[in-house]
Amino acid sequence: MVKIDSFSVESWMDKYETKCKYNIAETCCASISIDELRELSDTKDVQIVQTSNALSYGSIRGSDTLRSNLARLYxxxxxxxxxxRNIISTPGAISANYVTAYALVGTGDHVICHYPTYQSLYDVPKHLGATVDLWHAKPENxxxxxxxxxxxxxxxNTKLIVINNPNNPTGAVLKKPLLQEIIDVASAHDIAIMCDEVYRPVFHSxxxxxxxxxxxxLSMGYKKTIVTGSMSKAYALAGIRVGWVASHDTEIIEKIAEARHFTTISVSQLDEQVAAFALDQNTVxxxxxxxxxxxxTNLExxxxxxxxxxxxxxWVKPLAGTTAFLKFHREGKAVDSVEFCEKLMEKTGVLFVPxxxxxxAEFKGWVRIGFVCHTQVLKDGLAEATKFLRKNLDDVGLAK
Incomplete structure (x- = not known):
């Protein structure tokens, strides 16, 4: 049996997000309804979901409209x-990332992953039998x-380099010159690069x-590039569960398509219709x-x-995305971030991520904040967090 580690951030959110009063841990731009989506569009009278269509599997690799809209944007x-045709829809970017790893790496392979980042980006290759080394980013840089x-x-035996740009949890951006250097390294060794771009294009700073x-x-000319994205973060539509994977390399796409047959078959027609409307040039x-x-507004x-x-x-002020990584300390010593977040939740109802x-484990004292929630939620939550720092920080243990 494959040993699967606990998915810590998702377990944390599962435990607390329905119980908190102020959710400033969520990483999506404040989610919207279909009615709100229609109001943001220049074509408010268009029927978003075609209710007369038979609910078959639909187009296996994704609807033509959705994939054409994505191709136009890229x-x-x-x-x-x-x-x-070199874009395939998936149930969220988490599925896109999974099926890419499933298609491209296995026992005996080596993967390098940008770090810190979303846990599945480095743990899924491990589950598939690959050896993974973490490419560390540090706050001092x-x-x-x-x-x-x-x-x-x-x-x-390095088969894949995985990066996350913009980055979760730091909000940092790998700028164009560094991206080119990554490509230069990968191309010299004929290594594929997968870039999780779910927070693109929320460039606020x-x-x-x-x-x-x-x-x-995807636009930088290296054929063995794979990018993934979704409607959840930048597009505020996590509830429709639509993501995608794209590459100019047809051979890679075909491998991913074969792997995807074992996991998904297709994505909901209804979800894809909402996504296609959102990404249409009249709405996006x-x-x-x-x-x-x-x-x-919220970052200010x-x-x-x-x-x-x-x-x-x-902190290091984020440049893009929806998250910020903050370090809390008492008299210069990092606090226990788990205890800090648990007590903050208990005393105020404010949800952060430790x-x-x-x-x-090395991120002692650090917490992730998801700040692109509704502005009033952020205001009220931060006000409560300030009270906690004044009254209760001394009761939080220091990191060991």
């Missing part, structure tokens, strides 16, 4: 357009990993005018404008809060 600022460290991790602004890795710009503005609140509580916490439990 091709918009790329010199090489992607063929919609603004959560950017070293390209020299990556080179040192390469082995003769870096603009396309920045020379380092990161394009999708209004939807993203709403979510990026929400991120900017969080930045002021961190400054107000600088004696108790520190870094040492959910992202690695």
């Amino acid at each position: 091709s918009a600022k790329s010199t090489v357009a992607i063929d919609p 603004k959560w950017l990993p070293s390209i020299e460290d990556l080179k040192a991790l390469i082995k003769p 870096i603009t396309p005018l920045d020379p380092g602004f990161p394009p999708s890795l 710009h209004g939807l993203l404008a709403r979510n990026i503005q929400l991120a900017k 609140l969080l930045e002021r809060w961190v400054a107000k509580n600088e004696d108790e916490c520190e 870094g040492s439990e959910c992202f690695g």
Whole structure:
């Protein structure tokens, strides 16, 4: 039997997210309804879901409309357009990431994974029998990993490099020059790269005018690139469970398609219709404008809060995405992040995610905050968290 480790962050959310009063641990842009989605569109009178269609499996690899809309978005600022046939829909990005690993790695292979990041990105390859090395990013370097460290991790059997850009939990961005260096390393050894881009394009603190602004890795010319995404984070539609995997490499896509037959068959027709409407050119710009503005507004609140509580916490301000990683301490010593989050939840109903439990034991004192919730929830939750820091921080043990 395959040994499967506990999926710590999902177990934490499962335990607390329906019991909290202020959920500022969630990583999605504040979720919207179908009615709200319609209001954000320029075509408000269009029927989003075709209720007269027979509910068959539908198009096995994903609806033509959905895949064409995704291809348009990926091709918009790329010199090489992607063929919609090289995009496959999945039930969320977690499935896209899983089936990619399932198709490409196994016993005897070696995988390198950007870290810290979402646990499944490095644990699933382990479950499949691969050896995994973590490519560490550190706060003193603004959560950017070293390209020299990556080179040192390469082995003769390295099959896959996994990156997450923008990053969960730090909100850091691997900028274009670093992405090119990663490609250069991978191409020199004929290694595939998988980039989880679920938080793209929520760029709230870096603009396309920045020379380092990161394009999708799919547009950077390296054929053995795979990118994954979903409707959950940047598009505020986690409930429809639609994700995707895309690559210019037809051989890779065919391997993934074969692997996917064993896991999914197809994605719900109803879900894909909602996703296709959201990604249509008449809707997607209004939807993203709403979510990026929400991120900017809320990040200003969080930045002021961190400054107000600088004696108790520190951070590297995120550049993109929906999450921030904060370190809490007492007199310069890191607190026990699990105890901190548990007591915060107990005393105030505010939900944070403990870094040492959910992202690695070395992240003592670190917690993840999901700040792109509804603004009033963030305001009220942070106000309660301030009271906790003033009244209860001394009761939280220090990290061991």
